[in-house]
Amino acid sequence: MSDTEKLDPRSRFIELFMTHEKQIYRYILSLMPHSQDAQDVLQETAIALYNKIGDYDPTRPFAPWAFRFAYHMTLKHREKSGRWHRFLDEDLMKEIASRQSMLVPELDQRREYLKECLAEVPQDKRAMLTDYYFEDETVDAIADSQGKSVEATYKALQRVRKTLMHCIQGKMQASGMSAS
Amino acid sequence: MSDFDERNWDLLLDKAINDTLSESEALELNRILKSDSKRVDDYIRYVDMHASLYQEPLLAVAGETDNLIDYETLKSETTKRDNIRFWKTFAVVASVAALVAFSLNVWRVLPDSGSFGVAQGDFIGIVTSLKAEEAPSEHYVGKGVQRGLFRLDSGKAQIRLDNGVKLSMRGPVEFDVFGLDHITLVTGRVTANVPPQAIGFRIDTPDMEVVDLGTEFALKVDKSGESRLHVLEGEVEARMKMGMDFENEPLVIAKDRLQELNENPTYLEVEYDPNSYAPSPVKDPLIRATGGQVRNLQESPRDLRHGRFKHDYLMVFPERRDFQLPEALPVNLKKPGTYRVMSESALKAYTETVSEKQKERERAVESSVVQGEIASGTRVNSYLVHFDATGKSDAMHRAKGRVRFENKILGVIINGQNLNESDALVGDADTVYESKLGRRTENDLIRISSDRQQVFMNFEVHGFIDQVRIIVEADPNRVQYADNAAR
Numbered sequence: 001m002s003d004t005e006k007l008d009p010r011s012r013f014i015e016l017f018m019t020h021e022k023q024i025y026r027y028i029l030s031l032m033p034h035s036q037d038a039q040d041v042l043q044e045t046a047i048a049l050y051n052k053i054g055d056y057d058p059t060r061p062f063a064p065w066a067f068r069f070a071y072h073m074t075l076k077h078r079e080k081s082g083r084w085h086r087f088l089d090e091d092l093m094k095e096i097a098s099r100q101s102m103l104v105p106e107l108d109q110r111r112e113y114l115k116e117c118l119a120e121v122p123q124d125k126r127a128m129l130t131d132y133y134f135e136d137e138t139v140d141a142i143a144d145s146q147g148k149s150v151e152a153t154y155k156a157l158q159r160v161r162k163t164l165m166h167c168i169q170g171k172m173q174a175s176g177m178s179a180s
Numbered sequence: 181m182s183d184f185d186e187r188n189w190d191l192l193l194d195k196a197i198n199d200t201l202s203e204s205e206a207l208e209l210n211r212i213l214k215s216d217s218k219r220v221d222d223y224i225r226y227v228d229m230h231a232s233l234y235q236e237p238l239l240a241v242a243g244e245t246d247n248l249i250d251y252e253t254l255k256s257e258t259t260k261r262d263n264i265r266f267w268k269t270f271a272v273v274a275s276v277a278a279l280v281a282f283s284l285n286v287w288r289v290l291p292d293s294g295s296f297g298v299a300q301g302d303f304i305g306i307v308t309s310l311k312a313e314e315a316p317s318e319h320y321v322g323k324g325v326q327r328g329l330f331r332l333d334s335g336k337a338q339i340r341l342d343n344g345v346k347l348s349m350r351g352p353v354e355f356d357v358f359g360l361d362h363i364t365l366v367t368g369r370v371t372a373n374v375p376p377q378a379i380g381f382r383i384d385t386p387d388m389e390v391v392d393l394g395t396e397f398a399l400k401v402d403k404s405g406e407s408r409l410h411v412l413e414g415e416v417e418a419r420m421k422m423g424m425d426f427e428n429e430p431l432v433i434a435k436d437r438l439q440e441l442n443e444n445p446t447y448l449e450v451e452y453d454p455n456s457y458a459p460s461p462v463k464d465p466l467i468r469a470t471g472g473q474v475r476n477l478q479e480s481p482r483d484l485r486h487g488r489f490k491h492d493y494l495m496v497f498p499e500r501r502d503f504q505l506p507e508a509l510p511v512n513l514k515k516p517g518t519y520r521v522m523s524e525s526a527l528k529a530y531t532e533t534v535s536e537k538q539k540e541r542e543r544a545v546e547s548s549v550v551q552g553e554i555a556s557g558t559r560v561n562s563y564l565v566h567f568d569a570t571g572k573s574d575a576m577h578r579a580k581g582r583v584r585f586e587n588k589i590l591g592v593i594i595n596g597q598n599l600n601e602s603d604a605l606v607g608d609a610d611t612v613y614e615s616k617l618g619r620r621t622e623n624d625l626i627r628i629s630s631d632r633q634q635v636f637m638n639f640e641v642h643g644f645i646d647q648v649r650i651i652v653e654a655d656p657n658r659v660q661y662a663d664n665a666a667r
Binding site (some may be wrong): 026030035036038080092099100107134160162 | 190194196197198199200201206209210213217220221224225226227228229230231232233234235236417442510518520530542581587625627629630631638
């Protein structure tokens with residue numbers, strides 16, 4: 001029996017959830033790629049999992065079990081929030097959820113490369129990413145602070161993301177891990 | 181795919197993560213994803229990178245990290261709080277992140293002075309509650325706690341250190357604060373509640389050393405310097421500094437395993453007489469959790485006029501509790517959503533320049549907007565969020581964070597005039613509020629969660645006070661508990 005299994009269910013939950021929190025967040029964001037909504041769903045998922053932790057079979061991996069809850073919480077959130085209805089339909093959500101689980105090893109590797117690629121991003125571009133991703137600034141606010149148009153700021157962010165994607169892809173190919 | 185399709189694909193992906201897809205673009209994205217499974221994988225890779233950027237330490241500002249969810253929310257649902265393993269497990273996993281998150285961030289709390297002679301980082305805690313029997317007291321709710329001697333001549337007080345340790349005390353008491361993890365109780369009564377990230381917190385007395393192993397213990401030192409200890413929850417490691425027998429060896433004393441001790445040490449009081457110790461530190465049971473740069477006080481500060489209560493945190497504190505509204509109360513925000521609060525002129529410029537999608541995602545409102553009212557006769561709790569960074573050398577100061585309540589949020593008051601008008605009704609009767617100078621929210625972001633239990637705030641101040649009043653549904657049972665706990 002592992003140390004985690006020896007714990008009472010709720011202690012076990014805290015340990016398991018903290019270990020998988022970011023993975024679950026990324027899973028939710030793939031189904032609803034807006035950070036504030038995804039954080040709401042993550043919070044609701046955590047509460048649901050916490051209340052149901054007694055049902056969890058510790059001999060099985062935690063993430064797939066948690067993903068099922070996250071999936072249903074995302075659906076519930078979509079129902080409450082009209083603006084997501086027109087996004088991915090339910091069949092696509094199922095497919096994305098299924099494919100996402102299968103791509104986990106590749107995505108883990110890509111995140112390692114993301115760190116390396118991010119270190120190569122020029123300081124001004126990285127500051128923009130910090131404003132957007134860490135400070136939760138809106139594109140409007142970033143545009144305002146940089147004296148650029150909103151449209152230009154969207155495009156600048158798009159270009160940085162694209163550069164990062166290419167950089168990651170290049171490293172994947174160089175290591176022979178690229179699927180495409 | 182052609183170059184054009186490829187560019188279109190990139191654009192659709194980017195719009196998807198920016199939440200700016202039009203109806204037709206959303207349909208197009210659905211169509212492409214359904215027609216080509218490779219595109220599904222590409223979509224996942226792109227969105228996963230986007231999600232990873234939110235979590236990437238390289239993008240974090242030094243010293244600022246935050247959990248994605250409020251673990252306090254979950255802890256508050258734990259009915260038995262004496263589960264040591266729970267805390268220990270939590271501590272092991274959370275300690276590194278939490279210690280960074282609890283980095284020193286206080287830069288000034290000077291109620292009477294317009295000057296700022298104390299540098300950032302000098303304060304390591306805050307007085308969150310004070311029931312002084314003698315007035316005037318040198319202490320006040322919201323006062324910063326520094327390293328060095330802390331004395332309370334009479335009454336009761338509670339302080340919260342920046343690592344989350346709560347110290348409740350009953351005067352006369354005197355202790356020396358060495359740092360976040362160590363105080364020396366010279367004389368008097370202190371009860372410490374130690375959260376998981378601060379396990380290892382130590383209190384010395386003239387004749388003892390007590391190290392917390394989780395979660396709550398009470399100490400008293402009489403005039404002769406003799407100490408007594410009672411463990412309220414969890415376990416401590418204690419020893420006498422002097423002596424000949426086993427008492428000067430470190431001994432683990434667990435609340436639930438006292439029978440395992442071969443012999444009770446003389447400093448241990450097994451029977452608990454609450455009147456002879458300081459009360460257990462209280463947590464506002466109506467607030468489920470706070471996150472980010474929000475700090476919760478148990479009581480409202482006495483003076484909230486411009487420049488009188490300056491801090492670089494968003495301070496949230498209760499005003500009226502379980503109060504039945506004698507008349508309808510207009511509120512500026514009532515519905516869940518993300519609001520950008522602006523002046524009339526800024527709103528006009530905003531309306532003309534931003535896209536419809538942007539407006540949908542982040543609704544810009546004039547601060548004088550009134551979305552509705554709370555009906556007369558409704559029982560409510562009122563909380564004020566206060567952010568005053570006047571006098572700071574920077575032209576602008578920012579803070580963001582969230583408060584999650586146990587009950588539904590009925591409305592949020594953001595407009596200066598509405599704040600002024602509601603002071604008499606739902607404000608704290610003993611608090612002096614700002615009524616002349618700026619008291620408002622402007623170019624601030626406020627988000628009411630879809631379950632209407634959480635408010636997220638991203639405030640910036642330029643020489644004015646940012647305040648919002650949050651009106652929450654009352655729950656008489658919980659308020660009763662809160663009042664009892666405060667006694």
